[in-house]
Structures are given as structure tokens and as C-alpha cells.
Amino acid sequence: MSAGAAAPRGSQTLEQVKLEVASGGEPRADVVRDRILISWRRSRLWGVEPDALDPPYDQGVELDTMLGRAARPVLDRLAAALSGTAMSVLLTDRHGRVLERRVSDASLARHLDHIHLAPGFSYSEEHVGTNGIGSAIESREPFFVAGAEHFVHPLSGVSCAGAPIFHPVSGRLEGVIDLTCRAQDATPLMAILATEAAADIANEILDQVSSAERALLRAFLSANRRAGRAVVAVSKDLVMTNTAAAALLERADHVLLADRAAEIARQGRTHGDVLLSSGEQARLRLETVEGSPGLVLEVTLAKRARGETARAAAPPGRACPELAGSSGAWATTWATVEQCCRSGERLLVTGEAGTGKLALLVAAHRSWRQDRPLTVLDVAELGVDGALARLGRAPECCGTMLLRHLGATDPRSQVALLRAAWGLPRASVWVAATTAARSDGVSDLGPEVAGFFDQVVTVPPLRHRIEDLRELVPALLDRRVGQDRVRVEPAALNALLRHPWPGNVAELDRTLASALGRRPTGPIRLEDLPGSVHCTTARVLSGLEAVERDMIVRALVDCGGDKLLAASRLGISRATIYRKIRGYGILLEQEAHRAD
Structure with missing residues (x-):
């Protein structure tokens, strides 16, 4: 080319x-x-x-x-x-x-x-x-x-x-x-x-x-075929995980597992516990590999290994332990999702884009069905025929079947997909689906679809649980750069709390990623946030308007909110900068305090 x-x-x-x-x-x-x-x-x-x-x-x-x-x-x-x-x-x-x-x-x-x-x-x-x-x-x-x-x-x-x-x-x-x-x-x-x-x-x-790494690979593939759970192979320079382990573990857990497994092996044992970076306890089963110093590990969360009786003691209505947020709206939503997963009730999860619908369902599976497979069928990516084909090949032992973006197709196809999913044995398979809903609450599903589900729950948008943002911000930053590397200064956090977040948690994550691009370590300041965070306008800006808005915001931040000085630096008149500030709905932290 x-x-x-x-x-x-x-x-x-x-x-x-x-x-x-x-x-x-x-x-x-x-x-x-x-x-x-x-x-x-x-x-x-x-x-x-x-x-x-x-x-x-x-x-x-x-x-x-x-x-x-x-x-x-x-x-x-x-x-x-x-x-x-x-x-x-x-x-x-x-x-x-x-x-x-x-x-x-x-x-x-x-x-x-x-x-x-x-x-x-x-x-x-x-x-x-x-x-x-x-x-x-x-x-x-x-x-x-x-x-x-x-x-x-x-x-x-x-x-x-x-x-x-x-x-x-x-x-x-x-x-x-x-x-x-x-x-x-x-x-x-x-x-x-x-x-x-x-x-x-x-x-x-x-x-x-080396031949030792080839031996480790063969042992890993063998364990993966027979285990049906999270499997990890570790050596000095290599870490391999299957799909279940990738969903269970964070990147930092790889080092924790390697160190703990080596310690258990030195003690001549084949079983042991490890505390993961999430704070959860995991059980390890070790397998030595002939011809290799590496180890193959089967990983199971300790609370799963103890069975349903121990889980049943969990207090009802608590917030999801794996996802940040403790507001009443979030805790109520999680309680419904968790109860449906535990009982096997067929669940439809609706909500605006970026609210965390899939994350809630995956967290529920990891809490109650981790020892069984999780299958996620994205209808928007696979199409109706592809999703139906995958459903036809789904094993009867499948623990959880999630139909993502169910509303991405027409009502007749939605019914066909649900009928196929309902053909899976209810005793062993929990079926749930997600679909988008507009900000006015209108779903993109056909009217006959609701009858297929035992319960329907709507995930609240971030603006309806804005108090959770104080927990979400450090959690999202930790996921990207690790603990203690970066924090958000109070002025920047206040700006985040005032933003309406039409894109919900996904938009917050992108905003923090943008800020980290400007300041990868140390405190994130007000000037590190993208211009959209400082604006209240609801209309969609063109690319040129967004660039102009960001230039004005940056100049105002650099000048401490002094509009005349910012206009001078930008080479525009006082009348122009005032008109632009009103048009873009720019509200800086200093003005926000005066407006309270």
C-alpha cells in the first residue's frame, strides 16, 4: 500500500x-x-x-x-x-x-x-x-x-x-x-x-x-483441559493463564502467585493459600512439571471452595465487594443481581451505556458460580446467527450464560435468541442479558421480550449515585497505574463531582485516562482534566468547538480564573471570551464555590 x-x-x-x-x-x-x-x-x-x-x-x-x-x-x-x-x-x-x-x-x-x-x-x-x-x-x-x-x-x-x-x-x-x-x-x-x-x-x-518452557506449556495445556477452573503456569520468565484465570486475577496477582507458589513448593506441600491484590483469599493446588522448574497452579477463591453454606451468611443489600461504590442505589441494584445469580432467576439488566451492566453480572458470577464456566455472547459483535450458533454449542455444564447487547437486533431475533437460551438446563445454567436504555428510561427491546425474564433491574446512571465517585476515582486509577502512584487533588475531585457524566462510569474512566496522559505520576490537578469536565453544556460539540473549548479552559485555569488575562493570552476580546464561556457552559472550580 x-x-x-x-x-x-x-x-x-x-x-x-x-x-x-x-x-x-x-x-x-x-x-x-x-x-x-x-x-x-x-x-x-x-x-x-x-x-x-x-x-x-x-x-x-x-x-x-x-x-x-x-x-x-x-x-x-x-x-x-x-x-x-x-x-x-x-x-x-x-x-x-x-x-x-x-x-x-x-x-x-x-x-x-x-x-x-x-x-x-x-x-x-x-x-x-x-x-x-x-x-x-x-x-x-x-x-x-x-x-x-x-x-x-x-x-x-x-x-x-x-x-x-x-x-x-x-x-x-x-x-x-x-x-x-x-x-x-x-x-x-x-x-x-x-x-x-x-x-x-x-x-x-x-x-x-528452552525445553523446560516447552514442558511447562504441555503441562499447562493438560491441566487446562481437565481442570475446568482457573489455571496458571509460572516460571522465572513466563506466566500463562487460561480464560478463567484472566477473569479472576489482576496483573499484580501474577507476581503474588509466583512468589507464594515457590514458597509452598519449598515446604514440600502441594496446597496453600494466597491473599490476592483484591483482598480475597485464594486456594492454590500446585503441580510440579517434569523437566521444568516451573509450576502449574489451579486457583480457587476460598469463599467459593467453602460452598454455598458459607456464602449464605453474607448480609443482604450490601454493595458489590468487587466493584467500587456503596450508595443505596448501587447496593440495591447489586442485591437484586446477586440474588438472581444465587437462585438462578433469569435476569434482564438495563441501563444507560457505560453504567457497568456487564461488570455487575460478571461480579455476581465470580461471587457465586466461579467454579463453573462463564460465557458472554455479544449480540452486537456476533450477530443473530453467530449468537444462535454459539448457544447451540453451549455445554450443559455452563454455569452462566450472558447475552450482551440483546437490543442490538430486531424484536423477532431477540425472541429467537431468548428461546434458544431458555433451552439450556435451568438447574445448571444461569441466563442473564443486558440491554441499553436511553436517559429517559426507554429500552431498545421489543414488548414481548420482558415476559421471558423473572426479574428486570435498571443500573442507576452515575449522576444518580454521584457520591460513589469518591470511591470510583481511586479504584479506576488503581486499575490503570497501581496503588500510591497517583491521586486526585481536592479541586479536581470537586470538578469531577459537579460533572453530569452522560457517559457514566465509562466516561469517568476515559477522563482519568486522559488526565494520566498529562500527569502519569503524582497529584492530578484541575488543569490536567480535559475541557469537557469544566463544561455544563448538553449539546454535542464539533471537533473544532471541542478544541476551542479546551483552549479556553486551559487558559482560564492557567490564569487562575482571570477572564481578561486569559483573553489576552488567547488573543481574543473580552466580549468574545465571555460569550464563549456562556456558550460552552464553562464553570471553573473558583466560580463553582461562589455559586454554592
């Missing part, structure tokens, strides 16, 4: 389409490539701003890793082949952080420095939008981005092709190899070269994989 091949196929320019997507619009399908459009939508959901480029920097990049050692000879060969050309070669880890950069053209090197495409900076989609590195990570496939196809305008001067690197034994994503050049120098060979280089690095990793 060449840079010219990526030109828009309609009358609109890519920049016009991009602004339309950034403001929540939907362009014609013939204007931009499908893969690019999907990535642009993800970028908008991340909260990436089209005119902003500020990737986070981590000076503690580790180069002496398995990936670094395997990639080095491939990078050497590729850099030598491209010597004298205006083409750079980059290696990143699985999070999009640049580990190495090879570039012989001084002018291109300066430009890459200008756009922060250098070791230590993160080029994940979450931080810089559509690009060859981050989009390859998200799609798990080679990804080419030409010039203006980048979501953020400062990257439109380059084209890039990234290819993911997978571990040949575990299948885990290890990193990305990327070729980047100026947009006018793009060539169809870039994507091919990147893909071949990724395969070469995977082969180098395979050469490093």
Missing part, C-alpha cells in the same frame, strides 16, 4: 471526516478505510484530542529482556538494509512504549524527536490515537497508517507500518516492530518488511525458549 492508496474515496477530506468522528458523527462508509475508521472511533472513546500530541514518557525502559535480545539481530539486519534511506525502524513493548529506534537520516531523526517517537515514549492508541504501533496492538494484526489517517494532526506528516510480535509458545503479545517515514516517502514494502521482521523476531524468541 502506498500513501496515495490511502486517499479518501469520497468528496470529503480525511481531516473533515476525522473531525466528524471526533465529534461523535458517522461518515459515509466510502470515505475512509474501515480499519482506520474503527481505530478513529476507539481514539475518540479514549479521549484523544485530534490536535494534541503528548505521549507519556517512562525513563525506566528495560532493554535487556527476552524481546530485546531476540529483536536485536533482526533490528541490526533491517537497519543495515535501510541504511541511507529516510526510513526508521522501531521496537516497542506490548504496551506501545518505544524500546529502540534505528534511523540513519538526520532530518527524519529530528522530526521523530519532534513528535516524541523515541525510546521511553508510549505510542499506544490510548495516548496518541491511530498509529502503526498502537493500532497494531489493538487489532493484533499488521497495521499501516498513511499520513492524514493518523487521528492526531501532528502525526499527519509521517506514514508507519507496525506488526505485532507474538511469543511462539504462549501466544502472548510481546511487542511491535514498526517502520516509520515521512508521508511522501511511504512505500508498499513497509507493511511487508514489518510483518517479515516480526516473524523473524518470533523465531529468535523460539530459539531462546
Whole structure:
């Protein structure tokens, strides 16, 4: 593919389409490539701003890793082949952080420095939008981005092709190899070269994989087939988890499990307990592996292992222990979901987008049915035929069957899906479904669907349980960066408490991600929050309006709320800034206190 091949196929320019997507619009399908459009939508959901480029920097990049050692000879060969050309070669880890950069053209090197495409900076989609590195990570496939196809305008001067690197034994994503050049120098060979280089690095990793790791993989696969529960394999440099373990464990738990399992093994025992990062106690069953120092672990939460009798003593009406929030509305919703899961009553969960409908159901399953499989069928992704096919193959021992986005299809298909789900044995399968509801409470389901369910519960929007935000903020930050690395200053927290959150918890999470992009460690301040948090307007802003609003908010924050000084810095009149403040509904913390 060449840079010219990526030109828009309609009358609109890519920049016009991009602004339309950034403001929540939907362009014609013939204007931009499908893969690019999907990535642009993800970028908008991340909260990436089209005119902003500020990737986070981590000076503690580790180069002496398995990936670094395997990639080095491939990078050497590729850099030598491209010597004298205006083409750079980059290696990143699985999070999009640049580990190495090879570039012989001084002018291109300066430009890459200008756009922060250098070791230590993160080029994940979450931080810089559509690009060859981050989009390859998200799609798990080679990804080419030409010039203006980048979501953020400062990257439109380059084209890039990234290819993911997978571990040949575990299948885990290890990193990305990327070729980047100026947009006018793009060539169809870039994507091919990147893909071949990724395969070469995977082969180098395979050469490093010992016979002990192969033995560990065989033992892990064997345990996964027979266990039917969370299985983890650990060694010095490798951690493998099955689907059940991935749903149960946080990233920090991998280290906890490895350390505790080694301690139990040294004591000559095969069973032991470990306290997970969530605060829950887990039971471990260890299996040694012949020919390998690694261990295979079966993991079961202690409260599940004790059986239903111990669980029944739990106080009714409490808030969900796995999800942040303790308000009455949240606790009442959780009590209904939990009771239905425990008794097997068929449940429909409705609510606005981003309220946490699926999270509640998964938490209920983990509380009461963790020892049995969880199946989530996303009707919006699978379509009716795909969902029906999956239902037809569902095992009778399935513990929980969740139909997500049930309202994404027509009423007749909704009935067909529910009839198929109701054919599963009720004694062993709990069936629940989620569907969206507008802010006025209107559901997207047909009138005959409600009769299929024993109970219907509506998850309250965040604005109706705003007091939970004080618990949600640290929980969401902890999930992203870990404990004690970052906190929110009182002025910023007050701004968050005043926002109406039309996108609910999902919008709050994106807002915090945006703030972390500006300040990855230390206290998050008022000026780190995106401009939307400071506004009360309900109308959807265009991309240009959003950029203008954010500039005004930032200037006001920098000037301590002084409108005249902010107008002077922006080069606009006093009348203009007052008109813009009223039009965008901008309310800063200082004004909020005066309004109380």
C-alpha cells in the first residue's frame, strides 16, 4: 500500500471526516478505510484530542529482556538494509512504549524527536490515537497508517507500518516492530518488511525458549483441559493463564502467585493459600512439571471452595465487594443481581451505556458460580446467527450464560435468541442479558421480550449515585497505574463531582485516562482534566468547538480564573471570551464555590 492508496474515496477530506468522528458523527462508509475508521472511533472513546500530541514518557525502559535480545539481530539486519534511506525502524513493548529506534537520516531523526517517537515514549492508541504501533496492538494484526489517517494532526506528516510480535509458545503479545517515514516517502514494502521482521523476531524468541518452557506449556495445556477452573503456569520468565484465570486475577496477582507458589513448593506441600491484590483469599493446588522448574497452579477463591453454606451468611443489600461504590442505589441494584445469580432467576439488566451492566453480572458470577464456566455472547459483535450458533454449542455444564447487547437486533431475533437460551438446563445454567436504555428510561427491546425474564433491574446512571465517585476515582486509577502512584487533588475531585457524566462510569474512566496522559505520576490537578469536565453544556460539540473549548479552559485555569488575562493570552476580546464561556457552559472550580 502506498500513501496515495490511502486517499479518501469520497468528496470529503480525511481531516473533515476525522473531525466528524471526533465529534461523535458517522461518515459515509466510502470515505475512509474501515480499519482506520474503527481505530478513529476507539481514539475518540479514549479521549484523544485530534490536535494534541503528548505521549507519556517512562525513563525506566528495560532493554535487556527476552524481546530485546531476540529483536536485536533482526533490528541490526533491517537497519543495515535501510541504511541511507529516510526510513526508521522501531521496537516497542506490548504496551506501545518505544524500546529502540534505528534511523540513519538526520532530518527524519529530528522530526521523530519532534513528535516524541523515541525510546521511553508510549505510542499506544490510548495516548496518541491511530498509529502503526498502537493500532497494531489493538487489532493484533499488521497495521499501516498513511499520513492524514493518523487521528492526531501532528502525526499527519509521517506514514508507519507496525506488526505485532507474538511469543511462539504462549501466544502472548510481546511487542511491535514498526517502520516509520515521512508521508511522501511511504512505500508498499513497509507493511511487508514489518510483518517479515516480526516473524523473524518470533523465531529468535523460539530459539531462546528452552525445553523446560516447552514442558511447562504441555503441562499447562493438560491441566487446562481437565481442570475446568482457573489455571496458571509460572516460571522465572513466563506466566500463562487460561480464560478463567484472566477473569479472576489482576496483573499484580501474577507476581503474588509466583512468589507464594515457590514458597509452598519449598515446604514440600502441594496446597496453600494466597491473599490476592483484591483482598480475597485464594486456594492454590500446585503441580510440579517434569523437566521444568516451573509450576502449574489451579486457583480457587476460598469463599467459593467453602460452598454455598458459607456464602449464605453474607448480609443482604450490601454493595458489590468487587466493584467500587456503596450508595443505596448501587447496593440495591447489586442485591437484586446477586440474588438472581444465587437462585438462578433469569435476569434482564438495563441501563444507560457505560453504567457497568456487564461488570455487575460478571461480579455476581465470580461471587457465586466461579467454579463453573462463564460465557458472554455479544449480540452486537456476533450477530443473530453467530449468537444462535454459539448457544447451540453451549455445554450443559455452563454455569452462566450472558447475552450482551440483546437490543442490538430486531424484536423477532431477540425472541429467537431468548428461546434458544431458555433451552439450556435451568438447574445448571444461569441466563442473564443486558440491554441499553436511553436517559429517559426507554429500552431498545421489543414488548414481548420482558415476559421471558423473572426479574428486570435498571443500573442507576452515575449522576444518580454521584457520591460513589469518591470511591470510583481511586479504584479506576488503581486499575490503570497501581496503588500510591497517583491521586486526585481536592479541586479536581470537586470538578469531577459537579460533572453530569452522560457517559457514566465509562466516561469517568476515559477522563482519568486522559488526565494520566498529562500527569502519569503524582497529584492530578484541575488543569490536567480535559475541557469537557469544566463544561455544563448538553449539546454535542464539533471537533473544532471541542478544541476551542479546551483552549479556553486551559487558559482560564492557567490564569487562575482571570477572564481578561486569559483573553489576552488567547488573543481574543473580552466580549468574545465571555460569550464563549456562556456558550460552552464553562464553570471553573473558583466560580463553582461562589455559586454554592
